[in-house]
Amino acid sequence: MSALQLAIFDCDGVLVDSEIIAAEVEAEMLTEFGFEFTAGELGARFAGLTWGAIVKRLEEETGRAFPDDFAGKVEAAVKERIGREVQAVPGVHAMLDLVDLPRCICSNSATSLLQLELKRVDLWDRFRPYVFSAVEVGSKAPKPAPDVFLHACREFEVDPGAAIVIEDSVHGVHAAIAAGCRVVGFTGGKHTWAGHADALTEAGAETVIGRLADYPATVEALSLWRGD
Numbered sequence: 001m002s003a004l005q006l007a008i009f010d011c012d013g014v015l016v017d018s019e020i021i022a023a024e025v026e027a028e029m030l031t032e033f034g035f036e037f038t039a040g041e042l043g044a045r046f047a048g049l050t051w052g053a054i055v056k057r058l059e060e061e062t063g064r065a066f067p068d069d070f071a072g073k074v075e076a077a078v079k080e081r082i083g084r085e086v087q088a089v090p091g092v093h094a095m096l097d098l099v100d101l102p103r104c105i106c107s108n109s110a111t112s113l114l115q116l117e118l119k120r121v122d123l124w125d126r127f128r129p130y131v132f133s134a135v136e137v138g139s140k141a142p143k144p145a146p147d148v149f150l151h152a153c154r155e156f157e158v159d160p161g162a163a164i165v166i167e168d169s170v171h172g173v174h175a176a177i178a179a180g181c182r183v184v185g186f187t188g189g190k191h192t193w194a195g196h197a198d199a200l201t202e203a204g205a206e207t208v209i210g211r212l213a214d215y216p217a218t219v220e221a222l223s224l225w226r227g228d
Contacts, residue, residue: 003223005162007164010169011118012168017089017189025077026042033066082116108133149165149179153181168187186210
């Protein structure tokens with residue numbers, strides 16, 4: 001493998017603690033529609049997927065069709081609450097100060113939401129213009145497709161094997177592995193659940209950390225160990 005040349009960050013659940021907010025809103029609105037989910041159950045099953053993909057899976061599993069405007073209403077409610085409440089994951093600014101690699105964000109969220117939440121926690125200017133929404137760049141295929149990671153590597157002219165990704169979801173880890181990137185799992189968001197670290201390891205993460213404060217040393221260690 002190549003020496004590390006690019007740090008790729010997932011956003012929701014890694015940089016900003018938004019996954020728990022989204023899961024709470026989604027669980028409330030699904031309950032009103034007749035589905036009994038807790039925020040924790042939603043996070044464990046669907047973290048890292050787009051809301052459209054979640055709705056499609058539920059329709060396939062249950063045979064029930066959601067109203068045409070349901071997904072849009074949920075997305076609007078999530079965006080409104082995130083805009084009011086989202087906080088940075090603890091330690092994110094100090095961590096970024098110590099990771100001495102070019103960096104970008106690869107997320108399934110739309111750019112409009114990414115800009116909203118990143119500006120709220122003073123992170124937008126630390127990444128722009130390298131904030132890539134999977135549903136808006138390249139093939140527009142969301143994770144678990146690897147396309148957004150491959151797009152980022154092309155933008156930086158870096159071999160995927162020289163990129164390190166930090167992800168909090170199994171779907172994100174699968175996408176990064178499929179792209180050929182190296183992956184660190186992260187369980188430091190408020191949406192974490194029992195078995196989260198094991199699930200990320202089983203998905204292919206080389207190691208899993210629970211604090212962003214541990215990420216710079218992890219990057220340094222993986223830079224020395226190339227897996228050759």
